Amino acid sequence: MIDKKKYILSFVLTAAIFATAFFASNFFSDKRIEVVKSIQDNIAIDILSSETQFDLLKEVSCSTVDASILAPQLEDLGSKLARTENDGTADPAQILYLKKYYSLLQIKDFLLSKQLAQKCTSKKPVSIIYFYSNKGDCSDCVKEGYVLTKLKSLYPDLRVYSFDYNLPVSAIDSMKTIYKIHSTLPALVIEDKPYFGYKSVEDLENLLPDTLKAATTTAKLEASSTKAVLPKVQ
């Protein structure tokens, strides 16, 4: 005999479990968005603070300013934003808003780094501007992403600013105009000069200024010599 109630009750229970899963997923997705927003707000404050600090120190020597005034959380934010976007659970409109905000923060940070470079040539931060597209029309963009991640791990002082070529942000359009970026992607800007098409780690290393390589080598040597003189803990 068929127990209709059991069939219906099982359906209701299953639907309830699914509803709970949807609710929980949305809840955590909202939390994730909140985290990203909070990081963005922190970065905005950091940048504003750095700009103010920079203005205050305009008249003083370069020795009182260093590269640490640049937003340190920018990379973490980029990674978290990408994760939130790939997760597919957040509202696309919200993601678009966050991406625009993130792009603007990157531009602000880039401008700050340029100011720092102008003031203190000895502490000149080296940056790469990277234009990509995830519309499916840039087959080499994924590979270029691997290359830039690798490069960042080789040169921790290197600042990489990634911009979605198709993102409707007027500031990005201005960047594209300034650096004469056209739709041949991936596109990179190093030392104000644009490069188009895929570039390997070696290609990019050749394009990077020697100061960055020298700074990295010195930092590594200093780290190893510090380790060597540290007493052994018994």
Place this chain on the structure above:
Amino acid sequence: MFPFLFFTMYFQTFLMMSFLEKRKKIKHEENRQIEMYPSVTIAIPCWNEEKTVAATIKSLLALEYPQDKLKIIVVDDGSKDNTYAIAEKFQTEHPAMIRVFKKENGGKHTAMNLALEHTDTELFGCLDADSFVKPVALKVIVSYFNHDKEVMAVTPCIHIRSPKTLVQRVQAVEYLMGTFLRKAYGELDAIQVTPGPFSIFKKEVFDKIGPYKKAHNTEDFEITLRMHKHHMKIMNSHKATVYTVGPATFRGFLRQHLRWARGFLENAIDYRFMFFKKEYGNFGMFTLPGALVFVAYGIYVAFFLLYHTIYSVVAYISRLQTVGIDMPHFRFDLFYVQTGVMSFITMVLFTAFLFVLYIGRELSDDKQQIYKNFPIFMVLFPILVPIYLTRAVFDTIFSRKNEWVLQDTKQTSVRH
């Protein structure tokens, strides 16, 4: 993916509810005393089983059951080895109890039907020649016939005998899962199959609905369909423990499971009129459609996994070619924990699956150390299932002669 996940969840919920609401009755079954001992014939169909047939017969001789009520019929289905001689020796030692027949090879169903022709007992059952029963198994099964006159067949609880190879360890968990499923289906009067190792029937079942049929090499599934068609009640005895030898190789496993899957599909087509028909109870409304959805689900998962595996491998190779081997930097951050709907549902389903295994272990008399086999099962089973399911569907659709089935010379047919 969501419709499949919803169905899987519905399926689990339904079975779990059915089981839990009957748990007291199930517990009570375990303490029932046997009131009368009906006469029983156990048939052992053999085909080149010289290595195991002696142990199978011995396990039947060791049954805790009145000897004058128990008969054993060994049918040698055209073996080319010493099976007949070994069985004949037992006949000489126990002439009143054991009879041995030899015939031309015709398949398991013909061997069973020959045994049926020589059966004059109230109950009839089969024990594959690579299976072995625990001494109390028959007594426990008979208690079901004693206590419910409507019961026409009782299936046992099957375990893999001494799982050694990787694939046998996979089967050990698979059969443990089957312990729960058989019991839950039994409580719904919707058992999917009366497996070859030690399913016991009232002899009148065959008198009423006819003998075994070839049925696409899955005579055990077909007889179950026919019994449900005639509204005959089938129960499961979770304490009637039977051990069977599982295929030791991946090839053997795939052959056996392909035969079962193909047999299910072919017989399901033959009995398609039973699908979604209320008159066939939960079997028509739940078991049959559920099994078909799982075939579709298995194939979907196969292609889903295949696509993602290829995608990941291609991405990894591309990364390798681009930047070489790069040591990953592990940094735990709660932000990156998967919290999508799919993750939650998968987590719930996985917990339910663990619960199923736990119940299976609690139900059965064989307390396996499941933690040893579980990781192997989790890795290999999701790979193996889509392979034979996809092949079975492909072969059924294109009605190809199946090489694997033809090569599956082991005529045993164990199912859950």
